[in-house]
Amino acid sequence: MREFIKRYEGLWLFTRSPAVILAAIVALTILIGAAFAPWIAPLDPYDLASFSLMDGLLPPMWEEFGTSRFPLGTDDQGRDMISSILYGARLSLIIGISAMAIATVLGVGLGLAAGYFGGRFDAIVMRIADIQLALPAILTALLIDGIARGVLPTDMQQSLRVTVLTLAIALSLWVNFARTARASTFVQMNKEYVQAAVMQGQHPLRVMFVHILPNILGPLLVIMTVDLASAILLEATLSFLGIGLPADSPSLGTLIRIGMQFLFSGEWWILWVPTLFLVALVISINVLGDFLRDVFNPRLR
Amino acid sequence: MLRVQGLTVKFPSRFGDVTAVEDMAMQIAPGEIHGLVGESGAGKSTVGAAVIGLLQPPGYVAAGSLHLGETDLRTLDRTAAHRMRGKRISMIFQDPQTSLNPLMTIEDQLVETIQTHEDITTSDAQARAVDLLEEMGIRDAAARMQAYPHQFSGGMRQRVVIALALCTNPELIIADEPTTALDVAVQSQVLDLIRRLADVRKVGFMLITHDIGVIAQIADSVTVMRRGKLIENGPTAEVLGRPQHAYTKQLMGAVPPLDRRLDRFPVPEDETSPALGTAARTNKAEDWLLEGVRQNPIGLSLDGITVAFPGTRTSFWHKPAPFVALDDISFEVRPGAVLGVVGESGSGKSTLAKTLTGLLKPTAGTMTLAGADLPGGKARGRHHASRQLIQMVFQDPFSSLNSRHRIGAILSEPLWLYGLVKDAADRRALAKEMLDLVGMAPDAIDKYPHQFSGGQRQRIAVARALLARPKVLICDEPTSALDVSIQAELLNLLKDLQAAFGLTIIFISHNLAVVRQMADEVLVLRNGRVQELGAAEDVYERPSAAYTRELLSLTPVMPAEWAQHVP
Numbered sequence: 082m083r084e085f086i087k088r089y090e091g092l093w094l095f096t097r098s099p100a101v102i103l104a105a106i107v108a109l110t111i112l113i114g115a116a117f118a119p120w121i122a123p124l125d126p127y128d129l130a131s132f133s134l135m136d137g138l139l140p141p142m143w144e145e146f147g148t149s150r151f152p153l154g155t156d157d158q159g160r161d162m163i164s165s166i167l168y169g170a171r172l173s174l175i176i177g178i179s180a181m182a183i184a185t186v187l188g189v190g191l192g193l194a195a196g197y198f199g200g201r202f203d204a205i206v207m208r209i210a211d212i213q214l215a216l217p218a219i220l221t222a223l224l225i226d227g228i229a230r231g232v233l234p235t236d237m238q239q240s241l242r243v244t245v246l247t248l249a250i251a252l253s254l255w256v257n258f259a260r261t262a263r264a265s266t267f268v269q270m271n272k273e274y275v276q277a278a279v280m281q282g283q284h285p286l287r288v289m290f291v292h293i294l295p296n297i298l299g300p301l302l303v304i305m306t307v308d309l310a311s312a313i314l315l316e317a318t319l320s321f322l323g324i325g326l327p328a329d330s331p332s333l334g335t336l337i338r339i340g341m342q343f344l345f346s347g348e349w350w351i352l353w354v355p356t357l358f359l360v361a362l363v364i365s366i367n368v369l370g371d372f373l374r375d376v377f378n379p380r381l382r
Numbered sequence: 383m384l385r386v387q388g389l390t391v392k393f394p395s396r397f398g399d400v401t402a403v404e405d406m407a408m409q410i411a412p413g414e415i416h417g418l419v420g421e422s423g424a425g426k427s428t429v430g431a432a433v434i435g436l437l438q439p440p441g442y443v444a445a446g447s448l449h450l451g452e453t454d455l456r457t458l459d460r461t462a463a464h465r466m467r468g469k470r471i472s473m474i475f476q477d478p479q480t481s482l483n484p485l486m487t488i489e490d491q492l493v494e495t496i497q498t499h500e501d502i503t504t505s506d507a508q509a510r511a512v513d514l515l516e517e518m519g520i521r522d523a524a525a526r527m528q529a530y531p532h533q534f535s536g537g538m539r540q541r542v543v544i545a546l547a548l549c550t551n552p553e554l555i556i557a558d559e560p561t562t563a564l565d566v567a568v569q570s571q572v573l574d575l576i577r578r579l580a581d582v583r584k585v586g587f588m589l590i591t592h593d594i595g596v597i598a599q600i601a602d603s604v605t606v607m608r609r610g611k612l613i614e615n616g617p618t619a620e621v622l623g624r625p626q627h628a629y630t631k632q633l634m635g636a637v638p639p640l641d642r643r644l645d646r647f648p649v650p651e652d653e654t655s656p657a658l659g660t661a662a663r664t665n666k667a668e669d670w671l672l673e674g675v676r677q678n679p680i681g682l683s684l685d686g687i688t689v690a691f692p693g694t695r696t697s698f699w700h701k702p703a704p705f706v707a708l709d710d711i712s713f714e715v716r717p718g719a720v721l722g723v724v725g726e727s728g729s730g731k732s733t734l735a736k737t738l739t740g741l742l743k744p745t746a747g748t749m750t751l752a753g754a755d756l757p758g759g760k761a762r763g764r765h766h767a768s769r770q771l772i773q774m775v776f777q778d779p780f781s782s783l784n785s786r787h788r789i790g791a792i793l794s795e796p797l798w799l800y801g802l803v804k805d806a807a808d809r810r811a812l813a814k815e816m817l818d819l820v821g822m823a824p825d826a827i828d829k830y831p832h833q834f835s836g837g838q839r840q841r842i843a844v845a846r847a848l849l850a851r852p853k854v855l856i857c858d859e860p861t862s863a864l865d866v867s868i869q870a871e872l873l874n875l876l877k878d879l880q881a882a883f884g885l886t887i888i889f890i891s892h893n894l895a896v897v898r899q900m901a902d903e904v905l906v907l908r909n910g911r912v913q914e915l916g917a918a919e920d921v922y923e924r925p926s927a928a929y930t931r932e933l934l935s936l937t938p939v940m941p942a943e944w945a946q947h948v949p
Contacts, residue, residue: 093396273782280739281799281850282769295786 091376104368111362115170122164127330132159141350154350156339162354165336169355170362172332176247177313183251185305188258193289195259196266210256218253218315225249226324246325250315254308261304265297299377306370310363317359333359383586384410384433384554389446391432402428402441403610410554413584415576417601417618419591421865425610426590430556434471435463450554469499472547476559478539482531488542489527492549499550514545518575537568544575554586561596565726570936573600592865594637595938598622606630623944636870638895640939646877647870667815671848671883679718679884680752680853687711687747689733707733709910718884722901722918724894730910731890735858738888739774770800773847777859779839783831789842790827796850813849820845820875837868844875854886861896873899894937898922906930
């Protein structure tokens with residue numbers, strides 16, 4: 082085992098950093114919890130029949146009046162906090178990961194092509210990216226959300242909420258990928274292996290995706306982790322502002338918004354439990370992202 | 383003055399401590415130039431870093447003693463060591479581009495260094511700086527001093543770096559490959575300067591280099607290192623004139639001579655692998671190549687090729703004057719001949735290679751391949767026959783192979799791309815045979831490029847080029863990143879391949895001695911213009927252009943009587 086670890090520098094660095102190990106454990110636990118929420122969660126917060134108003138506003142079990150039926154208490158509707166958070170994290174992660182994936186495909190594709198072809202195509206793509214950067218991410222998301230509300234029929238709006246939200250977030254994140262992919266591609270274009278491939282008459286798509294892409298994956302992986310955290314935060318922000326997911330299928334941001342109403346009325350757990358959960362998730366993803374950056378960029382060590 | 387005894391340097395790593403230098407000993411007297419020579423990984427630079435106390439962490443001195451005069455360098459604490467650096471020991475680095483701060487004027491850098499070590503007024507420091515620069519041979523130093531580093535040429539910059547190293551009157555200067563990044567003409571000026579400083583100022587120099595020619599030219603004494611161990615040391619004439627150790631002899635034998643052409647370099651490995659084309663080996667890749675190549679070598683010709691790049695815009699209103707990288711180049715390469723192209727940096731050598739391979743479009747002129755028109759740049763389609771017939775071996779073996787692909791994928795690619803071998807298993811088998819042909823173990827096929835040394839990678843690059851079944855091979859400085867012994871092996875390989883397959887080779891290099899070993903004909907380039915073109919013998923023995931004569935006279939060579947001892 083020791084020998085195996087020593088063979089791979091990344092693994093070796095991993096075993097020597099307690100903060101990174103902790104972050105990995107937290108992120109993995111949340112990920113598994115969210116993925117298996119329907120099987121793990123004690124109750125189904127989407128099923129109106131499974132909870133009752135009689136259980137509303139119960140504090141966590143270690144407080145007075147707390148019961149072991151609801152270890153982290155309940156909200157005003159009587160929904161179990163643990164179940165709400167697991168389901169909420171599930172939604173947040175689904176939106177975050179798919180938004181990140183869409184942004185990656187779009188951004189890397191455009192950035193790679195811009196770096197490879199250069200010239201006018203590069204100028205056009207990068208100016209679009211500049212315009213995109215000038216608009217705050219929330220504004221972009223609001224814009225898309227607004228357009229979707231105006232264009233789509235009402236009944237579809239509800240069923241397409243998650244999709245619209247995902248697209249809105251993806252559109253505000255792709256610029257990062259495009260810029261990094263383009264800059265890295267420029268560096269690789271001067272490397273002789275790319276010149277060798279071009280000289281041999283290989284197809285541009287092959288040069289881009291078979292030759293260059295594997296060599297620029299390092300920095301892109303780092304951005305993917307950091308942007309996953311951004312996507313989750315952005316979704317939480319949008320939901321908090323009330324343009325994300327509705328209260329009957331709450332994400333982490335929606336839960337925090339609901340909790341806000343109880344901030345000063347003594348029921349602190351309704352706000353703090355989902356907030357701390359979100360903070361733990363985002364911090365651990367960011368720590369992992371920084372670790373990845375160190376592994377892929379030894380000069381920063 | 384400097385005494386090093388039993389020096390051992392170790393680097394802790396995740397595989398335990400790695401010994402970089404073991405039991406090293408050397409002495410340098412005032413005014414002595416002590417050459418430290420060895421191939422990459424020999425630990426030369428580590429010795430220099432240990433002496434000046436700048437070992438890259440986590441490296442540390444594990445044993446031995448370091449004395450400068452009466453001072454024990456190992457017992458100095460951090461602040462004392464810091465004071466001593468610059469004051470008593472200075473350093474000259476390899477690359478004058480990066481060892482000067484680009485945002486400070488030359489004057490500021492010199493004055494800053496002088497005032498760090500001495501409590502004198504700025505105007506005194508400035509006066510000293512002017513004197514120093516003039517001593518370095520920079521004319522009109524008072525005015526030139528106001529300039530920034532980028533306004534100086536490479537050689538001038540290295541003079542400034544030497545002035546910086548000297549401005550505190552140090553006893554010892556460690557020069558780490560001080561001329562490696564410079565052209566021969568500038569190199570010889572910088573070496574003269576170092577020699578003069580040692581003689582006049584009695585500064586001791588530790589001259590770290592891989593180039594035995596440089597050592598032979600200016601060093602008083604020399605230490606040969608290999609893999610962190612001392613091989614041989616003593617006065618230069620002694621060590622190079624009568625080398626005792628087999629490694630020293632081997633190292634000297636691998637240096638290409640300028641005054642004659644060797645058929646093959648003496649390389650110990652020769653005994654185990656018989657030369658190509660002899661009856662002793664049968665190789666499928668060889669047969670496969672012969673099938674397509676040997677029967678009909680093809681020639682190449684250029685007529686009036688000019689390549690101009692758009693210049694930098696200096697005014698909003700005027701169109702910038704183009705920068706002409708190649709100016710009206712015409713030559714012809716006979717089928718199966720080797721054309722050597724020599725020139726200093728900026729002479730247009732690499733532009734020529736890129737134009738031939740279709741990476742650049744010439745502004746004027748025509749090219750032909752085997753008599754047929756050869757379009758340039760994008761006009762040469764992806765399926766043009768020349769894409770296969772012309773292959774190239776690049777300079778930097780670390781960037782010319784895709785580091786994320788296995789050797790098998792790299793080698794099979796041309797076979798697949800040009801539809802030479804349809805079946806994947808056959809491609810793999812042929813790639814294996816080709817590895818054998820270029821002198822590599824067949825199990826390399828499942829490894830990644832980073833698992834190989836520079837010389838091995840260059841062999842792989844040659845194998846990749848050959849697997850396209852080319853008729854013309856362009857080698858752009860294929861050995862300049864390699865150690866001399868590896869260079870000798872690669873040159874042997876190229877000679878063998880050329881003889882066996884009748885390849886037409888265009889061999890580009892800044893090193894005249896290397897080109898002499900390879901070329902039938904030589905083209906001398908300077909600033910994009912042809913200076914001389916002729917048979918190799920004529921160009922080297924009876925150069926007609928003044929520039930060629932200058933290049934030949936400035937190339938550092940070993941005195942003939944020393945070279946004779948080499949087998």
